[in-house]
Amino acid sequence: MIRRALSLLAVVVLLLISGRAAAEPPPPPADGAGEDPPAEDESAYRMSESGHRYRARFDPASRVSLTSGLTVVHDGEGSAVAAFEVGFRFGYRKLYSFGAGEGRVIWQVDHQLTSGTVRPFVRPAGGVPSLDATLYRTTLLRHSESPSIVLPMSPPMTIAFPFDVGLDAELGRVNVPITPVTLPGFGKKQPWVHIGVVRTSFTLDPWRTGQPGRSLALGVGVRYDVDVYPAPTLDTPRFVHRIAPLTSGSVRFRYQTDDGLLMLDAFGEAAPHWTSENQWAFLANGTVRLDRTLIAINDRPISAFAEVGYKYLPEGAGAPALHDVHGTLGVAASLSLK
Amino acid sequence: MALAVFPAAARADAVPQLAWDKPVRCLTNDDGKVVRVQCETRDKELVCLVAPNEATQGGEIGHTKECDTIEPSEALKKLVKDGAKMVPAIAETPHGYARASTGRAYQVKFDLLNRIFLGASWVPTFQLSEKAFTSPEAPFGRGQAEMGIHISVLSHKGRSRHDIRILEGTATFADLELRGLLFAYDYQHLHRRPAFWLTSFFGHPRLYEVAPPLGWGFRILRVNDRPPAFKSTLDMEFAEAHLAWNPWQSEDLYNHLRIEAGLDFGKFWEDRTEIAKGTGSGVWYAGFDAEAKLRVSLGDSGLHNVNVDLGYARPTYLDGPKAGSGANNITLKASYEGIFAAINDQPLSFRVSAEGASREDPFADVRNLEVRATAGVRLSFWAPPRVFEPLPEFEDP
Numbered sequence: 001m002i003r004r005a006l007s008l009l010a011v012v013v014l015l016l017i018s019g020r021a022a023a024e025p026p027p028p029p030a031d032g033a034g035e036d037p038p039a040e041d042e043s044a045y046r047m048s049e050s051g052h053r054y055r056a057r058f059d060p061a062s063r064v065s066l067t068s069g070l071t072v073v074h075d076g077e078g079s080a081v082a083a084f085e086v087g088f089r090f091g092y093r094k095l096y097s098f099g100a101g102e103g104r105v106i107w108q109v110d111h112q113l114t115s116g117t118v119r120p121f122v123r124p125a126g127g128v129p130s131l132d133a134t135l136y137r138t139t140l141l142r143h144s145e146s147p148s149i150v151l152p153m154s155p156p157m158t159i160a161f162p163f164d165v166g167l168d169a170e171l172g173r174v175n176v177p178i179t180p181v182t183l184p185g186f187g188k189k190q191p192w193v194h195i196g197v198v199r200t201s202f203t204l205d206p207w208r209t210g211q212p213g214r215s216l217a218l219g220v221g222v223r224y225d226v227d228v229y230p231a232p233t234l235d236t237p238r239f240v241h242r243i244a245p246l247t248s249g250s251v252r253f254r255y256q257t258d259d260g261l262l263m264l265d266a267f268g269e270a271a272p273h274w275t276s277e278n279q280w281a282f283l284a285n286g287t288v289r290l291d292r293t294l295i296a297i298n299d300r301p302i303s304a305f306a307e308v309g310y311k312y313l314p315e316g317a318g319a320p321a322l323h324d325v326h327g328t329l330g331v332a333a334s335l336s337l338k
Numbered sequence: 339m340a341l342a343v344f345p346a347a348a349r350a351d352a353v354p355q356l357a358w359d360k361p362v363r364c365l366t367n368d369d370g371k372v373v374r375v376q377c378e379t380r381d382k383e384l385v386c387l388v389a390p391n392e393a394t395q396g397g398e399i400g401h402t403k404e405c406d407t408i409e410p411s412e413a414l415k416k417l418v419k420d421g422a423k424m425v426p427a428i429a430e431t432p433h434g435y436a437r438a439s440t441g442r443a444y445q446v447k448f449d450l451l452n453r454i455f456l457g458a459s460w461v462p463t464f465q466l467s468e469k470a471f472t473s474p475e476a477p478f479g480r481g482q483a484e485m486g487i488h489i490s491v492l493s494h495k496g497r498s499r500h501d502i503r504i505l506e507g508t509a510t511f512a513d514l515e516l517r518g519l520l521f522a523y524d525y526q527h528l529h530r531r532p533a534f535w536l537t538s539f540f541g542h543p544r545l546y547e548v549a550p551p552l553g554w555g556f557r558i559l560r561v562n563d564r565p566p567a568f569k570s571t572l573d574m575e576f577a578e579a580h581l582a583w584n585p586w587q588s589e590d591l592y593n594h595l596r597i598e599a600g601l602d603f604g605k606f607w608e609d610r611t612e613i614a615k616g617t618g619s620g621v622w623y624a625g626f627d628a629e630a631k632l633r634v635s636l637g638d639s640g641l642h643n644v645n646v647d648l649g650y651a652r653p654t655y656l657d658g659p660k661a662g663s664g665a666n667n668i669t670l671k672a673s674y675e676g677i678f679a680a681i682n683d684q685p686l687s688f689r690v691s692a693e694g695a696s697r698e699d700p701f702a703d704v705r706n707l708e709v710r711a712t713a714g715v716r717l718s719f720w721a722p723p724r725v726f727e728p729l730p731e732f733e734d735p
Binding site: 293294296 | 545
């Protein structure tokens with residue numbers, strides 16, 4: 001298994017560092033040339049019959065949003081809990097374009113900062129509400145009009161490479177599941193915390209649209225997680241460390257319309273991993289989110305969203321495995337950053 | 339001292355009057371007195387209205403505009419020599435004033451939103467007890483003194499009106515029910531520029547420009563001590579803030595239908611004598627309140643004024659034996675105030691009103707109804723004439 005993972009890693013590294021497909025950080029554009037259009041892109045605006053200029057096209061990945069919604073969560077005991085959920089999202093997308101024609105390369109860099117949701121009135125045990133928050137997430141995607149890789153032979157050989165390449169990384173994700181746990185030997189249910197310290201995947205995109213917000217990213221990567229269990233409370237925790245050494249596979253499908261009013265983001269991941277309990281375990285999660293901008297007030301978009309998600313969090317420290325399923329319907333009020 | 343009675347029999351309608359919006363020449367006549375003259379050509383004949391510049395009893399006539407020209411006595415002689423027809427008249431008056439044949443100007447239009455008033459009323463009061471209206475004490479023997487300061491500023495630039503009420507209150511005798519208000523502010527506007535615009539993205543994007551007639555307001559310290567329904571209680575609302583919607587308002591924002599919804603907090607004393615123990619006594623409350631207000635001045639003179647207020651309050655008690663419980667209080671007031679006379683331009687008005695209140699006391703688990711009527715007079719001070727200048731088409735951005 002490890003040998004297989006290492007060989008896969010070597011192939012990916014070779015692909016990413018070779019020739020024009022290399023996923024090196026984008027060089028700074030000279031004098032601003034090559035950056036995406038300025039924020040006041042006039043084509044995003046229309047004129048009303050009364051002469052009022054208003055916005056009709058948005059960048060759904062570049063906005064600060066406050067969300068609220070109704071979520072239905074599986075409570076781990078065979079029934080569902082309906083809960084009010086509020087959230088915050090801070091996202092920003094930057095496009096870099098270099099070259100022209102066949103040699104054109106576009107970098108799409110998505111940042112997502114301090115984003116998450118909390119269910120303030122659902123407290124698994126004690127005073128800690130159920131929440132899911134991420135400190136930082138970035139998605140890089142490099143699109144080339146004529147993708148190829150160069151094999152370092154003599155002379156070097158260039159072969160066609162039908163993928164866009166990228167990187168998906170997540171840092172500092174904290175999840176307090178709705179279902180509390182009772183460790184063996186203790187009598188009272190307590191909240192526990194799943195911390196995704198870091199997760200990163202190298203991705204290949206066979207769809208190669210070159211369009212903002214449209215991609216099909218197949219990834220393989222590493223992740224490091226820590227489960228914090230109460231023994232018997234979180235004041236005296238018990239830790240279980242989980243490391244997936246390039247054994248995490250993921251798929252992410254993103255789609256948005258040209259006007260940015262509709263956005264679909266589907267993500268799935270399966271991560272066999274080694275734990276500090278000296279055994280292999282399996283972690284999986286997936287979400288599908290559909291976001292549709294319905295109205296805008298003073299050009300600030302208000303959208304409705306639907307999201308379904310699933311997490312399989314494996315057993316640890318004697319606590320049983322958890323299937324965490326949720327479905328959410330809500331609205332988001334946003335401030336466009338571009 | 340001058341007394342004007344409305345409708346006024348002293349109007350000098352038959353006597354020609356100089357126009358306020360035309361130039362006035364001040365000339366000296368043969369007696370050495372200044373007269374005010376306006377000339378115009380009518381059917382090829384020069385006609386001059388000549389008005390004395392002082393009252394027949396002597397003294398200034400007041401409320402005249404500045405003379406556009408001051409000319410020597412020869413000017414009047416020259417007009418006569420040139421064949422001008424000299425017509426005796428009375429001096430011009432500004433908007434909101436009329437002038438008696440004696441020359442004295444008197445106010446005929448009043449803005450009762452700007453005044454200090456004192457009043458006294460007869461207040462027959464009843465309360466429902468055991469399903470029958472009975473007297474709290476002496477239902478027909480109640481009277482009350484009342485006062486208040488009202489300020490209303492119409493902002494032309496903002497196409498808005500600011501209403502302020504200060505130290506408004508009533509005190510009944512002899513049972514000494516006190517109702518008082520320290521300060522209240524209300525804002526309303528008639529903006530033409532959209533407050534915001536809304537774009538819908540169902541099908542083709544479509545823009546809606548929205549200028550909602552919304553306002554807001556607040557009040558500070560409203561007291562009701564010994565209401566007839568619960569004679570032993572004291573209610574002190576410390577502060578209230580509300581948003582308001584004006585579904586109808588006149589062009590000068592004087593008349594309106596205003597619907598308010600807000601939150602308030604204060605203290606309630608089930609036994610009013612406990613306040614002697616200090617402000618730590620009583621129970622805190624906070625809650626929702628709403629009010630629908632109709633304010634109408636009939637005609638353009640401000641002589642007839644109708645007010646209807648329907649209020650609802652739901653205080654929730656925050657501490658004490660009934661913590662968490664609430665009360666539903668409803669009030670309805672309708673009043674008419676008509677100016678029938680003015681003393682030195684200070685209007686005297688007759689006011690009648692009917693009030694009903696349904697009050698709940700969760701401490702005693704009792705709901706009481708009280709009904710009162712008032713009939714009385716008010717003397718108002720410094721009420722200016724109503725202003726009817728049209729508002730600009732758009733407010734300042």
